[in-house]
Amino acid sequence: MKDIANIMEIQDFSFTYPKAENPSLKNINLPIKENHITALIGPSGCGKSTLLRAMNRIHDLYPGCHYEGAIKLKNQDGSIGNILDIKKENDFIALRQRVGMIFQKPTPFPMTIYENIAYGLRIAGIKNKNDLEEIIVKSLQDAALWNEVKDRLHQDARGLSGGQQQRLCITRVVALKPDLMLFDEPTSALDPISTLAIEEMILGLKEKYSIAIVTHNMQQASRISDYTAFMYLGDLVEFNDTDVMFTNPKEQQTNNYITGKFG
Amino acid sequence: MEKIFARLSQVSASLVFVVLVSTLVTLYISAKPAIEEFGAKFLIDARWGVDVPIEPPSSDHKPAQQASQSSVSNAHLDNGTNAGDEDDGINVGDDDDGINVGGDGVVSNAPHKEVFGGAVAIVGTVFSTIIALLFAVPLAMGIAIFLSEIAAPAISKPVGIAIELLAAIPSIIYGMWGLFYFGPFIASIFGGHSVSLLVAGLVLGVMVIPFMAALSRDAINTTPDVLKEAAYAVGATKFEVIKDVVFPYAKAGIIGSIIISLGRALGETMAVAFVIGGVFEFAKSVTDPTNSIPVVLANNFSESSGLSLASLFYLSLILFVVSFIVIFTAKHYFLRRGK
Amino acid sequence: MRLLINKLVLGLSSLAAVIGLVFLGWILITLIIKGSEALSPYIFTHDLINNGIRNLLFGQFVLAGLATIIGIPIGIMAGIYLQEYSNGSKYADFIRDLSDVMMSAPSIVIGTFVYAVVVMPTGHTAGWAGVFALFVMMLPIVVRATDDMLSLVPTELREAGIAIGASKYHVIVNIILRAAKVGIVTGLILAFARVVGETAPLLYTSGSSVYWSTDLSDTFPSITVSIYNLATMPDDKMVQLAWAAALVLTFFVLILNLLGRYIIREKHH
Numbered sequence A: 001m002k003d004i005a006n007i008m009e010i011q012d013f014s015f016t017y018p019k020a021e022n023p024s025l026k027n028i029n030l031p032i033k034e035n036h037i038t039a040l041i042g043p044s045g046c047g048k049s050t051l052l053r054a055m056n057r058i059h060d061l062y063p064g065c066h067y068e069g070a071i072k073l074k075n076q077d078g079s080i081g082n083i084l085d086i087k088k089e090n091d092f093i094a095l096r097q098r099v100g101m102i103f104q105k106p107t108p109f110p111m112t113i114y115e116n117i118a119y120g121l122r123i124a125g126i127k128n129k130n131d132l133e134e135i136i137v138k139s140l141q142d143a144a145l146w147n148e149v150k151d152r153l154h155q156d157a158r159g160l161s162g163g164q165q166q167r168l169c170i171t172r173v174v175a176l177k178p179d180l181m182l183f184d185e186p187t188s189a190l191d192p193i194s195t196l197a198i199e200e201m202i203l204g205l206k207e208k209y210s211i212a213i214v215t216h217n218m219q220q221a222s223r224i225s226d227y228t229a230f231m232y233l234g235d236l237v238e239f240n241d242t243d244v245m246f247t248n249p250k251e252q253q254t255n256n257y258i259t260g261k262f263g
Numbered sequence B: 001m002e003k004i005f006a007r008l009s010q011v012s013a014s015l016v017f018v019v020l021v022s023t024l025v026t027l028y029i030s031a032k033p034a035i036e037e038f039g040a041k042f043l044i045d046a047r048w049g050v051d052v053p054i055e056p057p058s059s060d061h062k063p064a065q066q067a068s069q070s071s072v073s074n075a076h077l078d079n080g081t082n083a084g085d086e087d088d089g090i091n092v093g094d095d096d097d098g099i100n101v102g103g104d105g106v107v108s109n110a111p112h113k114e115v116f117g118g119a120v121a122i123v124g125t126v127f128s129t130i131i132a133l134l135f136a137v138p139l140a141m142g143i144a145i146f147l148s149e150i151a152a153p154a155i156s157k158p159v160g161i162a163i164e165l166l167a168a169i170p171s172i173i174y175g176m177w178g179l180f181y182f183g184p185f186i187a188s189i190f191g192g193h194s195v196s197l198l199v200a201g202l203v204l205g206v207m208v209i210p211f212m213a214a215l216s217r218d219a220i221n222t223t224p225d226v227l228k229e230a231a232y233a234v235g236a237t238k239f240e241v242i243k244d245v246v247f248p249y250a251k252a253g254i255i256g257s258i259i260i261s262l263g264r265a266l267g268e269t270m271a272v273a274f275v276i277g278g279v280f281e282f283a284k285s286v287t288d289p290t291n292s293i294p295v296v297l298a299n300n301f302s303e304s305s306g307l308s309l310a311s312l313f314y315l316s317l318i319l320f321v322v323s324f325i326v327i328f329t330a331k332h333y334f335l336r337r338g339k
Numbered sequence C: 001m002r003l004l005i006n007k008l009v010l011g012l013s014s015l016a017a018v019i020g021l022v023f024l025g026w027i028l029i030t031l032i033i034k035g036s037e038a039l040s041p042y043i044f045t046h047d048l049i050n051n052g053i054r055n056l057l058f059g060q061f062v063l064a065g066l067a068t069i070i071g072i073p074i075g076i077m078a079g080i081y082l083q084e085y086s087n088g089s090k091y092a093d094f095i096r097d098l099s100d101v102m103m104s105a106p107s108i109v110i111g112t113f114v115y116a117v118v119v120m121p122t123g124h125t126a127g128w129a130g131v132f133a134l135f136v137m138m139l140p141i142v143v144r145a146t147d148d149m150l151s152l153v154p155t156e157l158r159e160a161g162i163a164i165g166a167s168k169y170h171v172i173v174n175i176i177l178r179a180a181k182v183g184i185v186t187g188l189i190l191a192f193a194r195v196v197g198e199t200a201p202l203l204y205t206s207g208s209s210v211y212w213s214t215d216l217s218d219t220f221p222s223i224t225v226s227i228y229n230l231a232t233m234p235d236d237k238m239v240q241l242a243w244a245a246a247l248v249l250t251f252f253v254l255i256l257n258l259l260g261r262y263i264i265r266e267k268h269h
Ligand SMILES: Nc1ncnc2c1ncn2[C@@H]1O[C@H](COP(=O)(O)OP(=O)(O)OP(=O)(O)O)[C@@H](O)[C@H]1O
Pocket: A017, A018, A020, A024, A042, A043, A044, A045, A046, A047, A048, A049, A050, A051, A216
């Protein structure tokens, strides 16, 4: 593996849900590489979403979660902080602005298309109307969504098609210029064409952003990711270059999974 | 801001608790004189506003027969009549501590005290509710099944909406209709009075039909289509599907809807006030007038004070507690929230 | 045989439906026929003292309207607590249960409660007492309506809001309430419709008045209480007026219900 800087480094990480007896994640060690795409794969229930949701600590919406180990995030100034140390509300907000998340189902806010993007920007402190306008148009253009929505910017975002909604949600996150973007099966609720559009979008994003994506679709993982992590029953079984992983995995379990012997 | 908002919302939620508890406490405190005076006997004493002489505090417990014959001077209550001819086992005056009616201590000639009991109203409430349910349940179930399983959507939709709208009609309308039309109609068939226990029960029944039917229909509609289809696929008739698939599946919801309707009937005031008669007498037959707790409360509150007012609060407390239990049972055991 | 039973039962249940509907139709037709006898523009422009219902309608809507205005913010806040802040605690379930109980509590009991805490200390009936009684009825309805509507908002939407760095308060106010807006508004309309037709809690809290009044510290006119009084009078004219008032009241209640339904349906299209 080439030596590439990590935007995030998960170290000896274990996670237990509130009221659960056993940890859902055990001793995970995983780097997320800067400006690359890391795919998380594994059978249903193995803990992919759980791991992803730890990376911006959205788990903390529900009190009683138990973390162990460390998740180190590289700051813009090059210093490194452990996000598991965060306690203050303000720091959570800052973390989530830096680590964006896109969900399985599109989550357009109940507002206009324009407002959907403006909302996060305003929260981030951008209030000037011209600035907002500029950023919104720019990000929509970057997302190749501009032509489809430019005439209906001020209509309810819930009127868009599912694929468009999902791309809007990605745009909404991109507009905040996060350091790391997390995708939890972003295409599993979409048709193949919308899926392709989103895959292209994600591929385009890695020039500027670091990305972690959970997917059930092996082809998708091999198409878009640079690195792949295979998880099984709360353990990280193997982390490898995607090319290597899909042709010549180290672990027998990985091989079984990607060749469809189980899962 | 954040904190204030969160806090405010918590306070608002607690307000529900506060209101409920203060209702209970207020009713209890207001009813206290009557509770201390009559205790649990209140529940079985049929006399309301009956003057009885206070026995001299001789401690031997002989049955107070005098109470039954003497001095029925209930002038202050317009329709309060005596029912003192039964229940002569009642031992008024053996708890002499709480009595301060008719002047303190030095009472010279024949001290009197008023006696209040809730039995007539309680029995009236229970029976009118039973009649209402006997009448409403079969009809409401018929409507519910008709709407969900028999009628074509073109019919069941508008009829369903009509039923729901009927459930929203203020209950006072049902009472007026009962007084002027339904009561006389029933009297012409069954004889007896046009205001009576029977009329009250039936009007109550008509009133809860739409409510019960709408709730039951919703419960029935939760049965997954695949389940029904699977039953049809093995050759079941529609009735068998309803009996063997739909009912068992929706059973809890249906029972819940019946109990909730029962709660409504128990506490209903206006639909009954017009048609039950409002007299403090047991109905010897169903076509006689009698009383119910809500109606006693509605008719007598403003003219009451002292012990009679406390007795009304006692009745109110009883009604509240009973409906509390009924609703709680329905919600807790039959209408569990999802998740 | 099976087929026969099937036919029989289906026939019976259809018959039950018809019987039930006949009763309900009977009531409606009676209401319309009797109500329209005394219905005229005159009654809308005169107070009860002059054989009109203007002050009664106004009074009823003021009582129910004020109860709603007070009940809405508190009820919605409580609903927000249950759904957004309680984290599914036992306490929240407890409050839900209590709301359900309060929602179905006999309205006359609420009347007696308000009588004891407001009317007895002050010594007279007053509009505010009626407002308070209706508020007590209204509160649990609004709480549960808000609670239910918020529970329909998908969790992902909350998480998506949090995930772009919005605070919980922001997410609730700007996203969740907006997403649930239609449902909540419908709930409020239905809650208003529910209390506006109430008689029992007003009987001896706000009382009744034949005059025009805007003074809530005194006995206040109410259409439902006056219907009760008028209908039991030995005077045919008064009974007729009671029917007219009943028709007008029912009309408003049904319109409100239809409005609530319409709004909800519009949303689904
Ligand atoms: N809120 C929760 N409380 C307790 N346990 C949970 C909770 N959510 C998930 N789990 C458990 O944690 C484990 C991992 O779940 P997770 O959702 O991370 O799986 P996943 O790999 O994303 O699966 P899928 O591919 O189906 O999305 C599962 O065993 C699941 O049952």
